[in-house]
Amino acid sequence: MLDMKGIARIYQTDLVRTHALRDLTLTVNEGDFTAVVGPSGSGKTTFLNIAGLLEDFDEGSYLLDGENVAGLNDRQRSKLRNEKIGFIFQGFNLIPDLNVFDNVDVPLRYRGFPAAERKRRIEEQLERFGLTGRIRHFPSQLSGGQQQRVAIARALAGDPRFLLADEPTGNLDSASASGVLDLLEGLHTSGTTIIMVTHDPALAARAPSSIHLQDGRVVGNDEAAA
Amino acid sequence: MIFYYLRLAAISLRRNWGQTTLMILAIGLGIGVCMSIVTINYLMAKDPIPDKSSQLYYVQLDNWDPNRPAESPNEPPDQITWMDHQALMSAAKAFRQTGNASATAIIRKPDDDNFRPFLARIRGNHADFFPMFDVPFLYGTGWTSDAHRDWGADQVVVLSRETNDRLFGGEDSVGREITLGNPTEFSSNLFRVIGVLDEWRPVPRFYDLTSNYFSDPAEIFIPFGLILSQGLSRSGNTNCWKPTGDGLRAFLGSECVWIQYWTELRNHQEKADYMAYLDQYVTEQKEGGRFPRPLNNRLSNVNEWLDHENVVQPEAKMLLAVAVMFLVVCLLNTIGLLLSKFLGKSSEIGVRRALGASRGSLMYQYLVETAMIGFGGGLLGLLLTWLGLESMLAIFGSDASNLMRLDLNMVVAAVALAIASAIGAGLYPTWRACRIDPAAQLKSQ
């Protein structure tokens, strides 16, 4: 479903030219759970942002579900992102002014679901992640693990086919991190396609497949059978 | 989505209430100052009689000193003499015409000893005055043509609505009698009420711009000639360029100007004909030794006349410019505040983009928030405008009260201006916010 060929991303600043990604070719199939590992600065986040249509690329081609995304305008990309892709970030990135309910509501609003449908989905997700009692809490009133679970609930509320997680456990203690990983594994089992960026080999080992990035290049491709 | 955005805006504004207050203050102050000044300018400049302002012409004849104009560079005096008034009224060459002048008199009710006499503003005018100026009547009518019997006109009056309220408690007073007395002598004469006006307050009081034209209109109207024959006390401006003899007769035969003269001319032809008549009249007068200056007669319609008399004073226009600049400064401040507000939301913007918001929908969201600030600023601005006008009223006294009325137009305009200003001020910050690169935002986490 995700098909990248020869992707390059170059950042040109006044002083330096950084090849964040060079000639990246990669296919992710429906139902995969792929870890992207590599040292800091190797281009993992850049890859994830391109995959999630948040960022353009300079060379190569990218087909998402067979559709060439290069020709899409901002509205079309936003719509695709909204419908097909769920994001999870290292810093949780909940909106601090909004309570848990309203945070999970955000992607559903852009989807244009009616109120009843939104409410049903939000409650369903929060229940699934054991957050029903926190529905009116604000992010600052939650622990890191709870915040990340809200973020996952938010990413999943619109039923995306595709979950992109950037160091989802980077800000969590090991117990919470393990809990989040359990969740991701559960999602994978129920059919969600997941790409998870991490620099922690131990976490990467829990994903059935992984790719290794270094200096913007794929240096290893580990197709360990699940 | 509008309700969602309104709710988000309310949450965000409440969250940063200090910043919100500052922005509302900045816009409100700018609007308040600007609207106070605009209101005054607008009321000064508005056409007091829009349906007829292009058919009513003010007459100027240049009977002034051969050695210097009445007003530089070469303006004729702004009123006419008794002699010319008599000649123009008897010739009656216009469709309608009236001379008019102001006076004061002590008003009494002969049949009511308990009534406390008061000093009233009197206007002496001819019969055409009422139809010419579309003066509305509540009871009765004006008088019929008196042009040729000025000294012997019937002793009748028309009361303004307020005067009728004061004298007769608002009843139909047609047929009742009052006396008008000269404040400095002990004479007084009986007058019969033949008409009562409905509310009539042209602002500015265009029919007489020679004295404070934002003050209250006349309280009592009487046939023009009675000002003299009844020995009332004239109260308008009188200007002379050469000495006059003593006594009323000498004054009336002098070159002193004190009468405002209006004509109604319905089209270009009538206007051209009337101008020709004036020129011919003055030329004849020159043969008799009057009018030593070159021919310099003027016909100005209402708006030309308001302009000529500088009803909107240059200072007011300056002040308006300053007020507009003040608003601009306030808006620049608001732009700064909004920029910092929206740039402070970059991480939220990144998240919303990642969750599927297009640039357009973010733009919409933040413009709604800006409009909300604008609405708050508009309400505050309106309050300040009202306070501003009230305080000017306190400073300038009740003379200004006709001028400084906030009408509904102004209320709507103030709020609309505030919202438009806020959105105008919000466009650049919003645009900047929506250009924020979500990828870079999310990476920096």
Ligand SMILES: Nc1ncnc2c1ncn2[C@@H]1O[C@H](COP(=O)(O)OP(=O)(O)O)[C@@H](O)[C@H]1O
């Ligand atoms: N917006 C940007 N402008 C300039 N350089 C960037 C930008 N984003 C990333 N880079 C550079 O690209 C490289 C890859 O960055 P990133 O994808 O964030 O790596 P990772 O997520 O693996 O740590 C780094 O050298 C980083 O400095």
Ligand SMILES: [Mg+2]
């Ligand atoms: Mg990264």
